[in-house]
Amino acid sequence: xxxxxxxxxxxxxxxxxxxxxxxxxxxxxxxxxxxxxxxxxxxxxxxxxxxxxxxxxxxxxxxxxxxxxxxxxxxxxxxxxxxxxxxxxxxxxxxxxxxxxxxxxxxxxxxxxxxxxxxxxxxxxxxxxxxxxxxxxxxxxxxxxxxxxxxxxxxxxxxxxxxxxxxxxxxxxxxxxxxxxxxxxxxxxxxxxxxxxxxxxxxxxxxxxxxxxxxxxxxxxxxxxxxxxxxxxxxxxxxxxxxxxxxxxxxxxxxxxxxxxxxxxxxxxxxxxxxxxxxxxxxxxxxxxxxxxxxxxxxxxxxxxxxxxxxxxxxxxxxxxxxxxxxxxxxxxxxxxxxxxxxxxxxxxxxxxxxxxxxxxxxxxxxxxxxxxxxx
Amino acid sequence: xxxxxxxxxxxxxxxxxxxxxxxxxxxxxxxxxxxxxxxxxxxxxxxxxxxxxxxxxxxxxxxxxxxxxxxxxxxxxxxxxxxxxxxxxxxxxxxxxxxxxxxxxxxxxxxxxxxxxxxxxxxxxxxxxxxxxxxxxxxxxxxxxxxxxxxxxxxxxxxxxxxxxxxxxxxxxxxxxxxxxxxxxxxxxxxxxxxxxxxxxxxxxxxxxxxxxxxxxxxxxxxxxxxxxxxxxxxxxxxxxxxxxxxxxxxxxxxxxxxxxxxxxxxxxxxxxxxxxxxxxxxxxxxxxxxxxxxxxxxxxxxxxxxxxxxxxxxxxxxxxxxxxxxxxxxxxxxxxxxxxxxxxxxxxxxxxxxxxxxxxxxxxxxxxxxxxxxx
Numbered sequence: 001x002x003x004x005x006x007x008x009x010x011x012x013x014x015x016x017x018x019x020x021x022x023x024x025x026x027x028x029x030x031x032x033x034x035x036x037x038x039x040x041x042x043x044x045x046x047x048x049x050x051x052x053x054x055x056x057x058x059x060x061x062x063x064x065x066x067x068x069x070x071x072x073x074x075x076x077x078x079x080x081x082x083x084x085x086x087x088x089x090x091x092x093x094x095x096x097x098x099x100x101x102x103x104x105x106x107x108x109x110x111x112x113x114x115x116x117x118x119x120x121x122x123x124x125x126x127x128x129x130x131x132x133x134x135x136x137x138x139x140x141x142x143x144x145x146x147x148x149x150x151x152x153x154x155x156x157x158x159x160x161x162x163x164x165x166x167x168x169x170x171x172x173x174x175x176x177x178x179x180x181x182x183x184x185x186x187x188x189x190x191x192x193x194x195x196x197x198x199x200x201x202x203x204x205x206x207x208x209x210x211x212x213x214x215x216x217x218x219x220x221x222x223x224x225x226x227x228x229x230x231x232x233x234x235x236x237x238x239x240x241x242x243x244x245x246x247x248x249x250x251x252x253x254x255x256x257x258x259x260x261x262x263x264x265x266x267x268x269x270x271x272x273x274x275x276x277x278x279x280x281x282x283x284x285x286x287x288x289x290x291x292x293x294x295x296x297x298x299x300x301x302x303x304x305x306x307x308x309x310x311x312x313x314x315x316x317x318x319x320x321x322x323x324x325x326x327x328x329x330x331x332x333x334x335x336x337x338x339x340x341x342x343x344x345x346x347x348x349x350x351x352x353x354x355x356x357x358x359x360x361x362x363x364x365x366x367x368x369x370x371x372x373x374x375x376x
Numbered sequence: 377x378x379x380x381x382x383x384x385x386x387x388x389x390x391x392x393x394x395x396x397x398x399x400x401x402x403x404x405x406x407x408x409x410x411x412x413x414x415x416x417x418x419x420x421x422x423x424x425x426x427x428x429x430x431x432x433x434x435x436x437x438x439x440x441x442x443x444x445x446x447x448x449x450x451x452x453x454x455x456x457x458x459x460x461x462x463x464x465x466x467x468x469x470x471x472x473x474x475x476x477x478x479x480x481x482x483x484x485x486x487x488x489x490x491x492x493x494x495x496x497x498x499x500x501x502x503x504x505x506x507x508x509x510x511x512x513x514x515x516x517x518x519x520x521x522x523x524x525x526x527x528x529x530x531x532x533x534x535x536x537x538x539x540x541x542x543x544x545x546x547x548x549x550x551x552x553x554x555x556x557x558x559x560x561x562x563x564x565x566x567x568x569x570x571x572x573x574x575x576x577x578x579x580x581x582x583x584x585x586x587x588x589x590x591x592x593x594x595x596x597x598x599x600x601x602x603x604x605x606x607x608x609x610x611x612x613x614x615x616x617x618x619x620x621x622x623x624x625x626x627x628x629x630x631x632x633x634x635x636x637x638x639x640x641x642x643x644x645x646x647x648x649x650x651x652x653x654x655x656x657x658x659x660x661x662x663x664x665x666x667x668x669x670x671x672x673x674x675x676x677x678x679x680x681x682x683x684x685x686x687x688x689x690x691x692x693x694x695x696x697x698x699x700x701x702x703x704x705x706x707x708x709x710x711x712x713x714x715x716x717x718x719x720x721x722x723x724x725x726x727x728x729x730x731x732x733x734x735x736x737x738x739x740x741x742x743x744x745x746x747x748x749x750x751x752x
Contacts, residue, residue, distance in 0.1 A: 004402040012403040012614065023399040023615055026380040027388040027562065029695055030569065060570050061437050062611040065591040072589070095590045186403065186611065193406065194436050194570065194613025213448070213589060214471045215441040235438040235562065237570025237613055238388065239399055319405055 010136035010295040013338035023239040045248035051172035063184030066196035076209035081126035086135035110138030122154035134165035139297025140283035148177035190338030191247035266336035269374040278364030386512035386671040389714035399615040421624035427548035439560030442572035452585035457502035462511035486514030498530035510541035515673025516659035524553035544639040566714030567623035642712035645750040654740030
């Protein structure tokens with residue numbers, strides 16, 4: 001088998017060997033003490049990454065499953081205001097439509113959220129607010145704390161998708177008043193794809209919907225987690241839990257603050273390279289919105305063909321992401337999540353520069369050296 | 377780390393080394409050609425094990441997720457007749473209650489289904505029937521073909537839980553008229569826990585519910601599977617797909633018929649041992665119902681303490697299952713699913729006999745030798 005390409009995507013991301021090796025074990029009984037301890041380890045470390053003291057559960061399903069669990073368990077039949085400035089905000093709106101009366105509060109992808117429009121919806125009776133903290137489709141980081149304050153002012157539940165920020169950027173769920181918060185395993189946590197986690201505040205529990213789904217019924221998760229031996233209500237994806245536990249141990253060893261500082265430095269290095277070449281970062285930031293610290297979205301310069309550009313990069317063993325939906329061919333995205341370090345970033349930037357030049361672009365300056373200045 | 381106990385449970389089951397090793401690979405992009413080919417391999421082999429030419433999808437979620445997908449996508453708001461003679465039949469009823477008007481058609485656990493009562497429900501307008509083909513909680517195999525004929529007679533959709541029969545016993549979804557059929561990964565397929573698969577007939581697609589969940593929306597699965605590169609709508613549990621593909625390759629190499637014959641022989645060996653000792657098999661069979669070919673449920677003789685009995689077995693490195701819910705302390709269950717072969721079965725039976733004797737039971741005859749006669 002050929003070597004796997006280096007994935008510099010906004011997830012999935014390369015996993016440390018320890019994480020991968022944790023999966024090869026023989027099957028264990030998921031109703032036993034050993035599995036219970038694995039689950040408890042995950043919960044302990046994840047609570048720290050969420051910045052929460054609330055109950056937290058690990059779901060055998062992707063981040064989308066956890067997003068749906070949030071809305072389906074606490075928003076059934078409610079009016080839900082969905083903040084959107086990218087693909088995942090839109091997805092949250094679609095999920096909300098399946099379970100309640102969804103109100104889209106949208107801005108162009110990668111532009112600041114319309115918080116005035118949100119307040120209007122809240123004043124008009126929205127009982128739940130959904131936010132994507134770090135919108136990978138556009139490389140923008142949204143002001144969770146402000147959204148939380150607005151939600152609390154109108155006594156609405158605040159659902160926060162922290163899928164691509166938690167474990168790589170600062171998240172303070174409790175301080176921000178985020179009632180229900182979710183993360184995915186294959187992003188900043190650097191674990192395999194297939195798991196998600198969700199935290200639930202007391203305030204949310206008090207508003208638990210009568211009508212709930214079965215597989216994603218968080219009341220069942222709560223009951224099973226509180227059992228003498230901690231467990232999940234239905235069969236969990238055991239190898240993925242073993243890997244997630246290992247990924248959590250790595251986070252504890254690195255220290256959360258150090259890990260966040262590393263993610264910030266890595267993203268800054270990519271931004272410095274991009275602007276050093278004379279390219280434009282895609283998102284429009286303001287005092288509330290900043291560039292994502294886990295993925296960098298850059299506008300593709302005029303005349304560069306996306307598939308030729310990324311194909312050339314892939315041929316050299318690296319995968320970066322293009323744009324999604326209407327941004328296809330208009331932006332490229334470099335993920336710097338998880339265990340990513342200087343060598344992968346510098347190799348990626350070198351290849352990106354090479355592909356840009358081969359496609360006819362003339363860099364304004366030496367982006368790779370600009371990145372080295374940040375990383376050094 | 378101590379050696380893992382030998383799991384002789386009705387799932388999870390020990391996995392062949394090839395299956396476990398398939399998970400250690402570095403992360404791959406689940407939107408690429410390689411993942412598409414992995415998914416396609418799984419679908420090809422699973423269709424054969426289901427006995428279907430219908431579309432089939434792999435879900436990142438346990439068998440319970442697939443059971444809910446069946447009811448939530450095709451039974452929303454319908455009247456659903458749920459056949460029950462064990463825990464999983466009851467679970468199906470609970471799931472049906474969340475999405476439609478569920479009618480329980482129940483018998484005592486481990487006793488024949490009440491097909492006359494089913495026909496009554498169908499004549500009174502039930503539009504969907506749910507059946508657990510192989511009820512592991514009681515060790516009984518239910519008459520799927522007969523249920524399928526009844527469902528068709530009244531033009532109802534037939535949902536079959538084949539979670540613990542498919543890949544280990546004969547299943548002919550299309551010949552039996554089973555419209556929606558599900559399997560779990562950690563049972564007879566001998567793959568890790570965390571995935572399930574679901575097949576859907578044309579007849580079912582024509583009745584797709586308007587209101588559907590999001591993560592388990594099978595219309596989204598259908599669309600993604602039909603893409604140029606086969607994919608899943610949301611991030612799949614990639615390492616589990618890699619393992620499932622390997623498990624499917626092993627099924628192809630063994631040959632489905634040989635695999636089923638092996639499962640039948642293994643279960644027969646356990647039954648011969650149990651009856652040879654003078655114990656009673658738990659289920660009450662008739663001309664329609666037979667003993668499960670993947671798990672054997674035995675009544676615990678009077679005076680034997682379940683936790684002492686199974687604790688002694690666990691101390692010797694083997695885990696067998698007790699009874700669930702009201703059968704706790706009343707039966708024990710030995711799973712013979714997946715890659716199980718003579719050595720594991722004979723070791724298990726030897727230890728079970730030892731524990732029975734230590735608990736004061738006097739075997740009527742040599743059960744282990746009776747099993748050898750079958751396995752030889």
